[in-house]
Amino acid sequence: MNPTATALRVGLTRGLIELRESFSGAGLVGHLFWPVVTLVAIFFLRDRSFGASGFTLGTLALPSVLGMYTAFGMLLVIQYLTAEREDGTLLRAKATPNGIGGYLTGKLVTVSGTILAYLAILLIPGLLIVDGLDIGGIRSWLTLAWVLLLGLVATQSIGAMLGSLISSPRGAGYMSIPVMGLIAISGIFYPITALPEWLQWIAQGFPFYWLGLGMRSALLPGAAVGVELGESWRHLETIGVLGAWAVLGLIMAPIVLRRMARRESGSSVAERREKALQRVG
């Protein structure tokens, strides 16, 4: 049997099982919390107009937060990888034929599924809260689809790379600080043109800004482009930057993952368990 096919098939099953577990019972409340908070924020921004653009902040922010939540896939992958390295899930995968491939496939399915669920939780009520989105045409959904796909690949492969380099769930916690900073300057909640130019340049180096831009280009009417840098949706640049991150992640992630997996053993898991228990106790 083809090992890659096994890993993909078993990994898909694994991802779906974990997705179901993660969205049942108390887990569901945890998943709903942030999207609901975001919707409340958008609700209060629904009537605040932005300058002379004719758009409200709520209308501009809804597509942007879809981009932001897509980018959260990166943090999710980092958290999963560090936590499951500590608790021995990864070692079990290593002890199983094609286990690491199946594990990773499963993780990407779980995280992508989680993100899709977040987007649905945000978008469906969001459409009732804000006016002025352009979602009638097939073009909107096609754009949304490719931005989403490229974004999922770019952010999760980078996440897998960082998650292999960071050795503890604590380190993963620190990781979220710079990410939050990048999100803050990425024009998600407030248009980037209002920021100083040097911050705009930093923001444009990372996927978060481009995910937000791509989502706005998909869901906002053409006139909204006036709010953007250069008054353009810059699809080519979006593909360029997201694509570059995706390529970097896809090349680097397997290398660092293999290196990380090679070092896993019963005693390394036992050592981390000791440390973690000391932290708790």
Place this chain on the structure above:
Amino acid sequence: MTTSEEVVLDVDGLRMRYGTTDVLHDVTFQARHGEVLVLLGPNGAGKTTTIEILEGFRVRSAGRVEVLGTDPAHGDERWRARVGVVLQSWRDHGRWRVRELLAHLGSYYAGYSTELIQRPWDADELVAMVGLPEHADKQIRMLSGGQRRRLDVAIGIVGRPELLFLDEPTAGFDPQARREFHDLVRRLAEEHQTTILLTTHDLDEAEKLADRIMILNGGRIVADGTAEELGQRIVGEDEVRWTRDGQRFMRSTDESTKFVFDLFKQYGEAIADLEVRRSSLEDTYLSLVHQAESGLSEAAAANNLVEVDQ
């Protein structure tokens, strides 16, 4: 026993060095098909390092190692499917259900059946075998420690391994759980001809489970043989206790049968409460470890006290 001549584990001159410290010196042993081999030794003796090298989880510094005919440092997925590793669960897969996890992990092995071995083990059968049928639909985090450990064993054997590794499997078990676990290991060896390598620092466990015991101390195998052989090899003294005219006596001797015969010849029926305690593996083990730790020179240890079976 269904031990055949086929060598499943072949370790020759294994060395492991971290920085400038050698933790394994020239470890050499073999295991045959169907054998239960126990690697016994105090903490820090190098048991875990040895087993992790054989599992393919750690790269050795020197020596030749073959596990099922393959160098574990270069074992492919097909090799991996023939080897079972019992890991100690902590909180992984906590939300998964018992049968669900076994069925899922089993599905990785589906492509690796051979003419003789149908892989994987059926999840329901396996759940019954490790005594968890009433917990099959429970979430794993709801299991007790002993139940989790039995699940660990089930996960280790879900691919019907030809060779199973267990590193300190009963640490933290209560006596009941320990006994059930021992039964399970014996059944695996006897009914399924699984070759088993198990580490422990518990003598009693080694004596109960092992076809052959290797004592590892300070990174060296200091003894290798059946429990009986090890007991006899080191000059151990039996302990004889008796009472005569209501008085208690105790004597250590290496010729207990002759001693008791003489005792009866001399006192006849006046002897009561006779008790002969054979020198146990425990005495052997403690004396070996003690010798090794008290800094005897290697040569003296090799010549006088320890014979290593090759």
